[in-house]
Every structure is written in C-alpha cells, then in structure tokens.
Amino acid sequence: MKIGIIGAGFITMDFAHRAAESGHEVLISNPRGTNTLKEIAQKMGRNVKLVSTHEAANAEIIILFIPREDLKTSIDNLPDMSGKTVLHTNNPIINLQSFLSTVSGQSSCDIVTCLLPDAHVIKIFNTIEPPVALVSKKHQERPRIFYAGENRKAKNNVKVFLETLNFSGVDLAGFMN
Template sequence: MKIGIVGASSITMDFASRAAQSGHEVLISHSNNNTLKECVQRMGTKVKLVTKEKAVKAGIIILFVPREELKTFLSDLPDMTDKIIIHTNNPVFSMECLSNVIKSSSEIIADLLPDAHVIKLLNIVEPNILLSSKEKHSGNEIYFTGNCTEAKRKVKAFFKTLNLSGIDFEEAYLFNKVG
C-alpha cells in the first residue's frame, strides 16, 4: 500500500519508519525536503521524498501541517474523494491563528475536503477510558476517531501492519458508558 506523509514530526517519521519496515511504500513531503534527506535514506528504499502533489495521491495520507497553513495547503490539492486522511496534531507557529478559533483543525479539513474521510488521532484520552478497556495495554495503543466506519476499519488494519493497536475512540468510550 502507498502511504503519503505530508509534514515532518516525530509521529509522522515514526509512522514512515514503521510503514517502510512493514513493506509499505512511503511518500514523504515536507516544506523543506532537504532537511529530511539523511533521515529518509536511513529508512531504506521503500521511503522517498516527493512533492506534496505526489504524496497526496496515496490511498492513506498522514497529515501534519501548521494550523495557520491548512486553508492554503488544502486549497490546491487534486480531487481527494474517498481519500483517507489521518490528521495528527497541528503545530501552531502564530498565536494569531487561535484568536478566532471556532472550528477544530479536523473540522476545517473536513469542510475543505468534504469528499475525503478524516480520521483524527487522539493524543489525550481520559484515564477512566484506558482503565475500563477490556484490552490489555502494551504501550502500542493509538486512539483515533472519525465519522466513516469503513475508513476507520481501514486505518485500524493499517495500524495493525505497523504493530500498533488502533483503538476506535467511540467504541472505547461507548464500552465505558455501557460496560
């Protein structure tokens, strides 16, 4: 499977390394690809530095773009119908972009790409949800949320290839409420 990664961060580079080791082809684009050359070379031949346009052609796209650049970045993308976009945290480089926060970054992405399936990674989960889960925790858990069941199923399967335990937040939360 082709995985597109747009934006370098510790989490996107971890995904790139895991995906390459699992046999996926990884296409990475960053605002300054030159800064990543050495790192990408160490990951092997399955990982390539490419343009943004090539990275977003992959079936699953992992996105790490500064919040203040989201609208500009997303405005010139090709057709994103049925693409799965795994949205990681957005770095903030200007506090001005937070002065009129009405929508989350995930909502902005979903509004600008209405035909894509946005899956949001969660980095903060209530401890009672973690403690109430039937699953034994190994440290490889990664929580996510989204509104497309099929996209969430594909993301969970993708995470499994990376030796990560993908946990759908809604399922864990509902278990906690009902269980």
Template sequence: MNFGTIGAGTVAQAIAAHLVTAGHEVTLSNSRGPDTLLDVVTRLGPLASAGTAAEAAAADMVFLAVRWPQVGDALAGLPEWDGRILVDTTNNLASMRPTVADLGVETASEFVADRAPGARVVKAFNTLYAQYIAADPRHAEGRQLLFYAVDDEAAKADFHTVADTIGFAPVDAGTLRDGGRLMQVGGPLSALHALRQD
C-alpha cells in the first residue's frame, strides 16, 4: 500500500514520518507545488517524495491535512477516487480561533465525504494535538490511543492495520455520523490523550 498527503504541514509530516519509518512510500503535496517540499522530503528520506495534489491523491490511502477553510479548495479538481481511502484529519474550525463552523446535523467528515465522491472516508488524527501525533506512539506505559470513525468495513480494517503498524493503538469510535460527533471539537474524545496498555 502506498500513501499520499494533501497538505504538508505539521500533521501531514508527522504521519508521513511514521509511515516512512515503517517502510512505506509517501507522496506529500501542498497548494504551493512540489518544489516547495524538497527540504521536507529530503529530511523524511528516500521513501518520501513531493508531488502535486493529484499525484498524492492517486495513492491507496490519502491523508487530508489542511486547515478547515481550505478543505473545499484542497479537494476540488482531483481525479475520481474510485474507492481509495481518504483519511480526514481536519477539525471543523471556522478560523484559527476555536469556533466551530455550523454544518447542521452533518459532521465534518460527512462534509468532506460529500466533496470527495467515491472516496471511502475515515476520520482520524483530529483528536490529537500535533505533538502527540509526531511523537513515537509507543511508550513504556503503553501505546497512544488513536480514535477513528468510518462507515466502510473494508476501509475500517485497512486503516486499523495501518495505524497499528505505525505504532498507535487504534480504537473504532463508530460511524462518520456517530463517531464523528464524539471526535469533533467539543466532543468527549476531542483532545483526549491516553495510552493503552498492551
């Protein structure tokens, strides 16, 4: 399985570093173009490369790691998803201040899924501060919990395996609607940092 990121900030780089350490190829992309990511991919090593958003989105599993106001633009104009997995790491913040945008009954990942037709969307990594994503998830006391929400059973199994392989302790929070509500800003799982003893 190969991986891509749409967005190449702190969260995307942290996830990419875990994937590369586990031996996976990762294509990172941002809105400014591949040339702006040369230092990043050099630091990550030979399994990391820089590409366009379309090239990153062609991967088997793609991580959406942009700020909430950029979600629509980041997903616009990409090739058909054809069942590939899109992991939504975003938080529904109207701006840099912690103000949640009003989506009605729809969760943020349902909003994302509407803008990526054909993608199997998984919500993950949004409940953790970036420092906890970047750090080694394996600790003497246990592994960092990683909550996720998803509607598709096959995507659930694939994501669970990947998260486990890179060292996290994945926890199924439910569907994009129910689990997404638990995980969104203000929900009981938001910013909950805990370890699971194996």
C-alpha cells in the first residue's frame, strides 16, 4: 500500500518508519522542505522516498501533520482529495477521560475537515510521548492509537493499516456517543 505523509513530526516519522518496516511504500513530503529529512529517510530504507506534496497526496492513505497556522495554505495547494482517507495527527491527548469531557471549539482537525469536505478525515489521537514514539517496542504490548471519523469504510481501512504498524487501533465512536 502507498502511504503519503505530508508534514514531519515525531508521530508522522514514527508512522513512516513503521510503515516502511511493514513493507508499505512510504512517500514523505514536508511543505517546509524535504532537505532536512534526507538522512532520516535513508535510515528508514528503500521503501521510503522523499517526494512532492502532490505525489504524497496521491497515496492510498495520507497522514497529515501541518502546523495549525499553515493549514489553509498547505491544503489549498493539494490536488483534489475527494474520496481520500486522510489521517490527521495533530491531536495529542494525555488523559482520555479529561479529553472526552473537554472537547469543544474548532480544533485543527475541524479546520482540516472543513478545508477537505470531500475527503474522509480520520482524527488520530496520539498518546505516545515524542521520544518514545521513535523507539521500537516489538516485545512489549502494542501501543494504542485512538481514532475517530465519520466514514465507516475509511475507519476500517485505518484500523487495518494501524494493525500492520503494530498499533492497537481504538475507535472512539463508542466512547463519544
């Protein structure tokens, strides 16, 4: 499967590393420039390529990590994203109970969803501390990644994808109703 990554952060690089190890073709683009990612991409192996944002956006699943202040400009420059599954990763949570009780206002994922109305935006809520995310934990319990979205087929594809990355995907739909 082709996985497009737009934006570089701890979580997106962890996803890229895991996806490459799992045999996925990983296409990484950083709207702020890919030159700083050359060494990291080489260490991840031959399944990883640095590409343009348009090439990354043409993958089957797109993982998006763009600072809130750059969202509109970056998304306006993407090709047609109709029907695409877009994982939005700018959603860290520390405590699930406090998170569920305080969700309000327009999050960066709400902005992404408004800017990509015809895409299937799935929120990925990460509970991994950044330094831990870069460490392989093959012999420990699979880390949980929480996700939420509207499209059932897209969520199922995300769950399967997360399993290939050795994550335990947890759909928040049951918690939020």
